[in-house]
Amino acid sequence: MRKVDLLDIWKARKRIASIAQPTSLVYSNDLSDVTGKSVYLKMENWNITNSFKIRGAANKILSLTPMERAKGITTFSTGNFGVSVGYVAKQLDIDAVICISNRVPKAKVDVLRSTGARVEVIGTSQDDAEKYSYQLQREHGFTVIHPFDDPYVIAGYGTMGLELLETLPEVDTVLAGLSGGGMYSGLGVALKQTNPKLYLIGVSTERGAAMYESMQAGKPMEVTENNTLADSLLGGIGLNNQYTFSMVQQYVNDILLVNEQQIAKGMAFMLDKHHQVIEGAAAASIGAILENKATLIGSNVVLIISGNRVDTSVVLDLAKRYSQ
Template sequence: MLTLDKIYHAKFILKQIARKTDLIAAPRLCPGTDLYLKTENLQVTGSFKVRGAYYKISQLTEAERAKGVIACSAGNHAQGVALAATRMGIKSVVCMPDGAPIMKVESTKRLGAEVELVKGTYDDAHDRAVELQQETGMTFIHPYDDELVIAGQGTIGLEILDQLPDVDAVIVPVGGGGLISGVAFAIKSLRPEVKVYGVQAAGAPSMARAFHDHHYETLDRVDTFADGIAVKTPGELTYQMVENYVDDVVTVSEDEIAAAILSLMENQKLVAEGAGATPVAAALFGKLPLAGKKVVCLISGGNIDVNILSRVITRGLVMSGRKANLMIALEDKPGQLTLVSDIISACGANVVSVHHDRSDANMAITSCFLKLGLETRNAAQIEEIKQRLTEAGFELVSERV
């Protein structure tokens, strides 16, 4: 059974490996809310996962250490297990889904683990890890549904209360539930009046559904670029703890997550992965009652795949009204493009791409489609441009990202 003493013991053990990450004020992110960021993206492995993995492995017997450890992970837990096992001279094997970011796979190998890529999702990697554990007798280090792992993650809750004693609410990303279970248990044990909220990607809402339906369930599929929380089945232990200690679990869309990543980069100079940005997305888009409160968003990790970062930024720009694509039906005659550009210029936007399309079978032979890519200030400016173009007699056919 998890106790506060175990979390305090984990805090003592983790002094030798984990950073006490900074809690920084973020006044520009969410006007009307006194917002702070707990920067676990700046942890030694770029994620909070090292806390739970290291504490669990540190408590193994000599016989268990001799056989080695095995784990399953989409990436962050893998790196935590690899680092902890290597530091203690223990062999480690990690099963990862074959779609895991290359950066996370290579980092896990570099930290000393043997990696086996498994076709499918995290849950398929979990099944393979369990199979290997039964064959080899190695100790399975569960990424979330383990009392000692949860105790390690709970040290973040102790740090938050130490760094901001008068905090009103803490928002935590949720995948399998290990992080929020530890944080919520620590905070509610010491300050039961503090609200603890969970956030999931809308494409992987396993814990959100379980929480609101009041029964444990498994999703048929998950679909989110936030790979760190793309979990079909929450933990059984963590589900019970979320039921007991968490005030609410909400979801955010892919576009909202992308906008949060962009906002963190621009306003705080912080890089967060999809999972790590979900608390900020919940705050930015009004998913929770935070007005006038002192709120901590737990940025759980920063290990985003650089191959998708540019696409995420583009989505974030569109979501925040900073980028727009317009398609206008024009009569194919001199002066039309000049009129359009004059309107856009007068509104203060910048044209970054122009394409004439005369080949569409749905338009008149004497017409063309003008496709424009624009840099804009916000959604209001985009609406102003559309209105001015319409008033000038131009037909807006569609707008596409």
């Protein structure tokens, strides 16, 4: 296992420049009023594939050899990473198979199919999809593009940290959804190797928080997945986790759990105050702040708005429920 360092992230930034553009940092008057802090939103939902996952997917796929590209690639996903893999594969004319469980919402499945990748629906959990992805590797020689536990993917996600430091070097606290830990592993290297005092908070759903349960147990754990508005936060971290478990241990200061009502409140808040449709995983941090669950260190706070893939029916229901 090789260590991911700051140089890897700078190399990733150069490698993915033609595919993943920098995203905006937007000041939130409303969240600043709620917290008494200066709160900014890192708009990863404005990426070409509408999530931060394009950064890791692009860095990994662009690092493959010509022979690996010719044989094809496969990944397992709760939706957003698969969309990003499918998009990059189409740009580079690489055959791709995306393995998902039957918990992935229709909105994400439709977008997955639109990339031109082959979509395989396997089982009821990301773990089921992962097993099938590795079966395809054994049978057909595909390269598995792991959605988080891979040094190239982690380095790609770390490019967000470089952008944050360039735009707001005074950042004190960063919050984002925490699932497999790829984002926070990359952010940890980029941000904490520059400013060790920077405070990182991961936010997970109460329903199936694999990384949180693993941190509590001191080792990677399997969890049962349940339906949630924050479907992007589902999925195990792998019992043979090589990178993200130890990196989250090293870099993340606190992990918060939010319930479905708090996630919904965060989604409705962004719709009402910022006129932005965001998915539950992106709204988890907002829900935590609105419920005063997060200890915000320092004056400048950044929330990673990680993606916006959500069924229209869910958005309409939230708008109706919270406008009354």
